[in-house]
Amino acid sequence: MKSRVDRWSRLNWLEWLAVVMIVLGVGFRLIALDHKIFWHDEVYTSMRAAGFTRQEIDNQLFQNHFLAAPELQFFQQIKPGSTTADTVHSLMVEDPQHPLLYFVVARYWMQQFGSSIAASRLLPALMSLLSLPLMYGLAMELFASSSTALLATAFLALSPFDILFAQTARQYSLLTVVILGSSWLLLRAMRQSTGRCWAGYGLSVALGLYTHPFFALTLLAHAGYVIGMSAVSARAAALNWSWQVVAKGVKDRRIWEFGLSVLAALLVYSPWIWVLLHQHQRANATTDWTRAEVGLPYLLKLWTLSFTSLFIDLDFGFDNPLTFLVRLPFVILILLALYRVYRHTPARTWLFIFTTIFVPFLLLAIPDLILGGKRSAVSRYLISCFPGIQLAVAYLLSHKVLANKGSANKLWRAVLALCLVSSVLSASISAASESWWNKDLSYSNAEIIHLVNATADQNPVMLSDMGDDYTNMGDLVSLSYGLQPNVRLFLASATPDLTSLAQEPNVFVFRASQSLEAAIKQQGWQLTPVSDRARLWRISQDL
Secondary structure (H helix, E strand, C coil), X not given: XXXXXHHHHCCCHHHHHHHHHHHHHHHHHHCCCCCCCXXXXXXXXXXXXXXXXXXXXXXXXXCCEEEEHHHHHHHHCCCCCCCHHHHHHHHHHHCCCCCCHHHHHHHHHHHHHCXXXXXXXXXXXXXXXXXXXXXXXXXXXXXXXXXXXXHHHHHHHHXXXXXXXXXXXXXXXXXXXXXXXXXXXXHHHHHHCCHHHHXXXXXXXXXXXXXXXXXXXXXXXXXXXXXXXXXXXHHXXXXXXXXXXXXXXXXXXXXXXXXXXXXXXXXXXXXXXHHHHHCHHXXXXXXXXXXCCCCHHHHHHHHHHHHHCCCCCCCCCCCCHHHHHCCHHHHHHHHHHHHHHHHHCCHHHHHHHHHHHHHHHHHHHHHHHHHCCCHHHCHHHHHHHHHHHHHHHHHHHHHHHHHCCHHHHHHHHHHHHHHHHHHHHHHHHHHCCCCCHHHHHHCCHHHHHHHHHCCHHHCCEEEEXXXXXXXXXXXXXHHHCCCCCCCEEEECCCCCCCHHHCCCCCEEEECCCHHHHHXXXXXXXXXXXXXXXXXXXXXXXXX
């Protein structure tokens, strides 16, 4: 007990500040869990965890009939008579690019705590807390400095991006956990080189692969780091590069231990590899949207937004220069931090940070630049890169604010204050908002809810169908959580029969397919725009 008290008493001001910021970050992750709209993808998480497939839900919902909005939430609860096998089956046949780990855990969580929005989001929020001690351990392995480690942990705790996805019922907070955990275990295994350490690393790789396919980006970064360190060690033992040096690097025991650990993990993951091979067409179709053509200016904008969202997430509009102007200081800070790490840390440290940032990023960005697409423009796909950024900035600032004196010290303290204040401000504004940029397809759902509920005293009807891209079901369930109980839904089939709506005076139309629009026009009704952004219309008809 006394040793713990002594340890706390030895903390310097920066470490105390970091501890306070960590506590604040934990609070941001746990408050107002059900305030933001339930995102389309979150609906699919609960649906698959509950044991449903989209096909069976579509078959039940879109049958030219009326439903009360809350009835849609039946498909967010455990399917009667289902088992974990139904959850796995749902993923295998419709979403094979998403491995089973998070969804199976979410199913057991749902059985214990229910399927409300708050309960669904509490699971990833609690998972995200595991990333904090892992970040501390990883930073200690790299820098052997408690000040740097605590500051890196504070940056993770307060990161607007990480807080946002900690409150999202998807597997992204778990992905951050396994990225940090596997990285820490890799460094320990390379330092201690024991079978137990390598076994732990192999287990973490298997968990990572079963969490998200993009954990493979981290795995490739680890491979680059191990090979790079072997080359550095071999080069240090020779005066010049030669084939003998290369051969010595290849014979490095660490390469073989790493390879065996990864091979064991791949064997554990092989059942899902089989699923991916047999369902590759389905996986390609589901992710086809990432191959949409975008220009370089668009990619540059999204890269800027993604990497700076670790410290600031204030949105003034995608086409507003102010959105990017306020982020420019953070771009400069990240570049300075990477330069400082490269110049002032041993190869063991800077090589790890550089490989974990640039290997995943380039593996996504190069195909976008050559083949076209926007894989690297999706912020959540860059999660593998983000811990390296936070570690580098923590190293720079912890050394600058503690080492410098006079005016230089004041400057770097101001930079640190800017990082912390912008993070707190961004997280506060986000916490008070009903929607945020990560809601993607569902971004306008809060607006739709307010527009429709404003006419609740007129017994409104919302007309919709599966949609041209078959994504409407997820957003209709999302809307059902916010619509007033007396709002009815009329869900049309692929061959719409709208005769039941002839006597309804207040009908909204949500994201109608071309066939539904044609059916509306056949009735002689007109569509009046209510919100172009939300793709919401109102029917005008002569009753």
